[in-house]
Amino acid sequence: MQSRLSEFRERGANVAAIGQGTGAEAARIARMLKLSYACYGDPGHGAYRAFDLGRTGLFGLTLEPFLSDPGGAFRNLRQADMRASASPRSDVFRLGGALVANRAGEIRFLHRSQSTTDVPKTDALLAALDAL
């Protein structure tokens, strides 16, 4: 998303990342990844639960990504921050997702990742913004 941030800005959208952890941990990861959009913490995982984002298992976390999507698995491994993964607030089995909402707060796009390599497609998010 960072590399295509200008396309979100052109569409007048606010862009945000949400992660499992404190706000300070969110700020740290934003600096580490050189994000130029807001990154928020959700230490109690309430947002993840509210959106019914899934969890994987040990097989889904370790072997399955290398079998189904080796490129994505290696990309995840390369970007992994083991210190952050060890945080008690970080559920490494939790899967991610993405959403687009209009100004009224209505959800217009919602993606729940089905695996660790199932990353929401930027084109899909942009298309959802175009359709508002």
Place this chain on the structure above:
Amino acid sequence: MLRVGLELPALTLLDGLDRPVQLASLHADAPLAAIFLRHFG
């Protein structure tokens, strides 16, 4: 279960200074595109 067409739930997140931020404030002035990171690792 939340789905397209429903309203975002009332949720509180924390900004980089650990101050509470309402999810609703993120779409008050513009559409919102948000990603949920798997974890901070």
